Amino acid sequence: MTAERTTAERFSYTSERTLEAPVAGVWSAWTIAESYAQWSYAAPGSVEMDVRPGGAWKATVVTPDGGRFPLTGSYSEVDENQRLVIGMDVPGKDEPAVMTVEFVEQGAHRTRLVVSQTCDTADERDSAEQGTTMLLDSLTAFLKTAT
Numbered sequence: 001m002t003a004e005r006t007t008a009e010r011f012s013y014t015s016e017r018t019l020e021a022p023v024a025g026v027w028s029a030w031t032i033a034e035s036y037a038q039w040s041y042a043a044p045g046s047v048e049m050d051v052r053p054g055g056a057w058k059a060t061v062v063t064p065d066g067g068r069f070p071l072t073g074s075y076s077e078v079d080e081n082q083r084l085v086i087g088m089d090v091p092g093k094d095e096p097a098v099m100t101v102e103f104v105e106q107g108a109h110r111t112r113l114v115v116s117q118t119c120d121t122a123d124e125r126d127s128a129e130q131g132t133t134m135l136l137d138s139l140t141a142f143l144k145t146a147t
Contacts (some may be wrong), residue, residue, distance in 0.1 A: 011125035012118040017136045019113060021143040023105040026113060027081045029139060029146070030101060039142035040135060043068060053078055057086070081105070093120075097128070113139075 019026055029035045037047040037059070046060035058072045073096055077085035082103055087096030097117065104112040115132050119125040 010118050011122050013125050013129040014116040015132045017113045019111045023081050023103050023111045026111045039138045
């Protein structure tokens with residue numbers, strides 16, 4: 001993982017993970033609601049996805065301490081098995097938080113996932129990076145049982 005300060009007082013991070021699963025399986029885990037719900041800390045029945053440019057998504061995330069946070073957003077870029085650019089609506093902000101997920105095939109049964117995001121503050125970046133690490137840990141465990 002890398003964290004850095006970018007121009008105009010913005011803060012970004014990049015997290016990478018090599019997964020023992022084919023790229024199509026990793027893509028499906030991110031883009032099929034039933035699969036996504038199994039590893040993303042989403043409340044049962046809360047995930048809806050319209051995975052296309054301009055399509056909306058929503059999920060209610062349940063934190064380890066039981067807190068529930070409804071999330072919404074949209075997809076700005078969808079390049080099957082290669083790249084997702086996902087916007088997340090943030091209360092009180094005009095622009096969504098944007099996360100880029102790149103899927104890099106590394107042979108028939110291995111995928112490198114690269115997740116990056118730019119945030120307005122160092123605290124937001126640190127929180128987003130921590131959340132991404134939790135998601136990638138959960139995705140890794142899910143893929144071990146799904147394949």
